Amino acid sequence: MKTLRYIAGVTTLLLDVETCVGCGMCQEVCPHQVFKLRAKKTEIVDLDACMECGACATNCLVSAISVTPGVGCASYIIQTWFKGKAPYTKCC
Numbered sequence: 001m002k003t004l005r006y007i008a009g010v011t012t013l014l015l016d017v018e019t020c021v022g023c024g025m026c027q028e029v030c031p032h033q034v035f036k037l038r039a040k041k042t043e044i045v046d047l048d049a050c051m052e053c054g055a056c057a058t059n060c061l062v063s064a065i066s067v068t069p070g071v072g073c074a075s076y077i078i079q080t081w082f083k084g085k086a087p088y089t090k091c092c
């Protein structure tokens with residue numbers, strides 16, 4: 001999964017660093033290593049790796065993360081997997 005890439009600059013992922021309490025849950029649940037915990041705050045270190053699965057936002061207890069799951073490229077890639085078509089190359 002780490003090799004899949006989103007189209008650059010279009011993910012809906014947003015992080016409110018001020019609200020983050022540094023629990024590290026987002027880093028734990030993200031399948032694409034988008035976050036890195038540093039000095040008790042999380043940072044987005046690879047924005048375009050986000051596939052908008054929503055796991056980080058769902059598991060953040062202080063609602064410091066927002067993302068609109070299931071739209072855009074991630075949805076397209078999943079559809080191509082199920083339908084057996086070659087994915088759009090700029091997504092991966």
Ligand code: SF4
Nearest residue numbers: 020021023024026060
């Ligand atoms: S899950 Fe929320 S509070 Fe915890 S590190 Fe991530 S953004 Fe911060």
Ligand code: SF4
Nearest residue numbers: 030050051053054056
């Ligand atoms: S939405 Fe999914 S892929 Fe994107 S940062 Fe959150 S956990 Fe990682």
